[in-house]
Amino acid sequence: CSDELFIRPLSLVLSAAVRKGITEAVARAFKDTRVKAVVLCGENGKFCGGADIREFAKAMSGPPLVPMIHAIEAGEKPVVAAIEEMALGGGLELALGCHYRVAHAKARLGLPEVTLGLLPAAGGTQRLPRLTGIPAALDLITTGRHISAQEALKLGIVDRVTEGNAVEAAVELALSVVGRPLAPRRLSNHATPLPADLDGVFEEVLVQVKRRARGAMAPVACAKAVRAAAELPYSRGLECERELMNTLFTSGQARALQYCFFAQRAAGKWSLPNGARWDNSRPRAVHTAGVIGLGTMGRGIAVCLVKAGISVVAVETEEKQLDSGRRAVRGMLERDAKRRGVTAPLHMITFTLSMQQLRDVDLVIEAVFEDMALKKSVFAELSRVCRPNALLCTNTSGLDVDELASVTDRPPLVVGMHFFAPAHVMKLLEVICGPRSSPETVATAMTLGKRLGKVSVAVGNCPGFVGNRMLKLYLDQAHFLLEEGASPEQVDQALEEFGFALGIFKVADLSGLDIGWRVRKAAGLIGPDVDPKFPSRHRQGRRYCPLPDLLCEQGRLGQKSGRGWYLYDSAGGKEARPDPAISSFLQEYRLRYGISARRITEQEVVERCVFVLANEGFRILEDGMAAAPEDIDMVYVFGYGWPRHRGGPMFHAAQVGLATVLQRLEFYHRQNPDIPHLQPSTLLRRLVGARSPPMQQWKQHIRSINSQL
Numbered sequence: 260c261s262d263e264l265f266i267r268p269l270s271l272v273l274s275a276a277v278r279k280g281i282t283e284a285v286a287r288a289f290k291d292t293r294v295k296a297v298v299l300c301g302e303n304g305k306f307c308g309g310a311d312i313r314e315f316a317k318a319m320s321g322p323p324l325v326p327m328i329h330a331i332e333a334g335e336k337p338v339v340a341a342i343e344e345m346a347l348g349g350g351l352e353l354a355l356g357c358h359y360r361v362a363h364a365k366a367r368l369g370l371p372e373v374t375l376g377l378l379p380a381a382g383g384t385q386r387l388p389r390l391t392g393i394p395a396a397l398d399l400i401t402t403g404r405h406i407s408a409q410e411a412l413k414l415g416i417v418d419r420v421t422e423g424n425a426v427e428a429a430v431e432l433a434l435s436v437v438g439r440p441l442a443p444r445r446l447s448n449h450a451t452p453l454p455a456d457l458d459g460v461f462e463e464v465l466v467q468v469k470r471r472a473r474g475a476m477a478p479v480a481c482a483k484a485v486r487a488a489a490e491l492p493y494s495r496g497l498e499c500e501r502e503l504m505n506t507l508f509t510s511g512q513a514r515a516l517q518y519c520f521f522a523q524r525a526a527g528k529w530s531l532p533n534g535a536r537w538d539n540s541r542p543r544a545v546h547t548a549g550v551i552g553l554g555t556m557g558r559g560i561a562v563c564l565v566k567a568g569i570s571v572v573a574v575e576t577e578e579k580q581l582d583s584g585r586r587a588v589r590g591m592l593e594r595d596a597k598r599r600g601v602t603a604p605l606h607m608i609t610f611t612l613s614m615q616q617l618r619d620v621d622l623v624i625e626a627v628f629e630d631m632a633l634k635k636s637v638f639a640e641l642s643r644v645c646r647p648n649a650l651l652c653t654n655t656s657g658l659d660v661d662e663l664a665s666v667t668d669r670p671p672l673v674v675g676m677h678f679f680a681p682a683h684v685m686k687l688l689e690v691i692c693g694p695r696s697s698p699e700t701v702a703t704a705m706t707l708g709k710r711l712g713k714v715s716v717a718v719g720n721c722p723g724f725v726g727n728r729m730l731k732l733y734l735d736q737a738h739f740l741l742e743e744g745a746s747p748e749q750v751d752q753a754l755e756e757f758g759f760a761l762g763i764f765k766v767a768d769l770s771g772l773d774i775g776w777r778v779r780k781a782a783g784l785i786g787p788d789v790d791p792k793f794p795s796r797h798r799q800g801r802r803y804c805p806l807p808d809l810l811c812e813q814g815r816l817g818q819k820s821g822r823g824w825y826l827y828d829s830a831g832g833k834e835a836r837p838d839p840a841i842s843s844f845l846q847e848y849r850l851r852y853g854i855s856a857r858r859i860t861e862q863e864v865v866e867r868c869v870f871v872l873a874n875e876g877f878r879i880l881e882d883g884m885a886a887a888p889e890d891i892d893m894v895y896v897f898g899y900g901w902p903r904h905r906g907g908p909m910f911h912a913a914q915v916g917l918a919t920v921l922q923r924l925e926f927y928h929r930q931n932p933d934i935p936h937l938q939p940s941t942l943l944r945r946l947v948g949a950r951s952p953p954m955q956q957w958k959q960h961i962r963s964i965n966s967q968l
């Protein structure tokens with residue numbers, strides 16, 4: 260660089276070494292009389308991803324961020340941030356401490372600390388509101404959303420956006436402002452522009468944040484810190500920011516959210532027992548895909564594929580279904596394009612009644628009705644129609660992927676891709692590795708999931724895989740609690756207080772009670788041998804709750820029929836109201852079976868539902884159906900509405916204490932000896948015997964590591 264400028268590259272994160280580097284370099288530049296202005300830029304075209312999250316778990320070392328940023332802002336030479344690719348968290352806070360900001364047109368900016376259970380505590384909660392005003396700052400800080408350079412320009416967060424080289428543009432700007440007064444550029448000097456109805460703005464935000472993440476502390480603390488920027492001078496606002504950060508920093512929620520950040524990335528690093536791994540298996544390129552079945556799942560999957568730039572051939576069996584599928588998919592694509600201000604890529608999807616049209620696709624995702632015989636006939640046909648190296652994927656929520664593979668001419672090219680409804684919205688993808696799925700097939704499915712914007716988790720091939728295998732037991736506990744004296748709304752309230760987006764009975768109503776009914780019929784739990792008037796409460800050697808079956812027999816199928824565990828205004832109605840008819844139905848049921856209702860506490864609801872999930876998670880690890888506890892947790896966080904600030908069922912068990920979980924399960928099992936799933940798993944006992952080692956060491960305690968992945 261020229262004599263007038265001193266440019267210092269940052270690495271992706273503001274680690275102790277980087278903070279030291281910046282502090283020293285900026286001090287040198289300020290002292291050096293030849294330097295007239297400073298440009299801060301990142302290494303390898305990335306400005307900064309924020310503080311180093313890994314350092315949060317260690318003792319603080321290196322220069323702290325707040326004084327470093329303060330020294331930059333207080334400097335007597337203009338400092339310009341050249342934002343390429345990203346300025347996130349502490350990275351954006353650093354940029355806000357600079358006197359000017361230039362961003363590349365493709366850069367993303369944001370303060371995502373809230374997603375890590377924290378707040379922007381390097382002055383971000385105080386400087387941003389002074390720059391953008393309260394509503395915009397509240398939005399960015401409480402949601403943590405990333406914004407484009409263009410939006411940042413509109414909000415005044417950056418001074419210039421360039422399509423060219425951001426560092427060169429920053430140098431140009433820096434040279435042009437040498438000698439101009441810097442005081443007006445120091446955000447900490449600014450007064451915060453206040454909205455007319457300050458109280459109203461904060462009240463509304465608090466309602467929103469509480470609705471978005473029930474029980475999460477960080478968004479509320481973020482709003483409080485921004486309020487300090489509205490009401491206090493900068494230095495006192497900064498103190499308030501620090502105090503709020505101190506409470507968050509050591510909280511279990513922050514630990515859980517930071518765990519989720521790394522667990523999500525760890526889930527992408529899959530490995531198979533044959534030594535194939537994410538970093539030694541090459542995925543195939545996917546340019547074209549087939550989707551079979553345009554029901555709810557198929558439509559969502561087709562939309563995801565098209566949005567990811569993959570050409571789709573969508574197949575249905577009858578004109579009527581094809582027409583309604585076509586209308587629905589086009590509508591979804593058009594609405595999405597409108598929202599993003601682009602043209603809908605309708606040309607990328609063709610609709611057909613002929614399987615023959617699949618002959619040239621790279622991969623097919625079958626999404627027909629959950630019926631083994633039907634799926635087998637589709638797979639046999641795909642074997643005949645598709646080119647020999649096309650991958651065949653099934654969107655099943657629990658059927659045996661290997662059994663399906665066995666009817667094809669290419670078992671190594673068959674894999675499960677379990678999407679969650681609505682498939683174009685939900686982030687989870689379970690990739691079911693059959694015993695014969697090849698490494699290349701697994702790598703392709705995992706990579707495709709990532710390309711579709713999903714969190715892909717590799718799981719083994721067992722009934723229900725990971726998510727639904729655990730869900731079944733969670734649901735069972737909820738039903739047993741009803742028998743014993745609870746009401747659906749009481750169970751739901753306890754679970755929602757715990758943090759679940761929706762209680763289990765509301766979820767069941769939403770999904771439709773007939774789905775489980777069909778599965779239970781197929782599993783032989785309901786059938787001609789069962790007396791419909793007085794169904795037994797024990798089947799297949801264990802306690803069974805016939806309540807949901809009785810509801811289905813009454814035509815109470817959930818939201819879609821206007822009645823389920825709750826009452827709705829009409830069929831398809833959204834608002835769930837407690838139904839007095841359910842209360843009398845439960846009373847009659849208990850009377851008929853001689854069950855005396857007891858008072859059930861919130862603690863019991865949460866412990867039985869949540870610990871049984873973790874207990875089954877331990878069994879899944881023992882069976883080798885998931886490679887690590889992080890994978891199980893990510894399935895629950897991204898697919899089942901588990902509150903992210905509680906990390907996932909396995910993390911939660913570790914946080915509560917494995918010994919406590921064991922003791923509570925033993926207690927509940929003693930009370931309910933006919934519920935085998937309350938019996939603590941072998942792995943849980945073994946871990947407690949080994950003094951509850953940290954999660955990374957759990958693998959060592961699985962006696963025979965017998966991965967089924």
Ligand SMILES: CCC/C=C/C(=O)SCCNC(=O)CCNC(=O)[C@H](O)C(C)(C)COP(=O)([O-])OP(=O)([O-])OC[C@H]1O[C@@H](n2cnc3c(N)ncnc32)[C@H](O)[C@@H]1OP(=O)([O-])[O-]
Nearest residue numbers: 272308309310311312313347348349371372379380381524
């Ligand atoms: C007073 C304090 C106030 C300030 C607080 C903060 O700033 S809080 C922070 C606020 N900032 C944020 O919340 C931003 C968090 N980061 C992100 O959102 C994304 O990582 C990204 C957009 C920076 C890059 O996305 P991408 O898809 O290109 O890549 P990728 O996601 O796969 O990551 C690549 C590798 O880098 C790793 N790593 C990344 N960031 C951090 C970090 N901050 N720390 C440590 N490590 C980090 C990541 O684990 C992965 O490691 P692996 O698995 O290879 O060993």
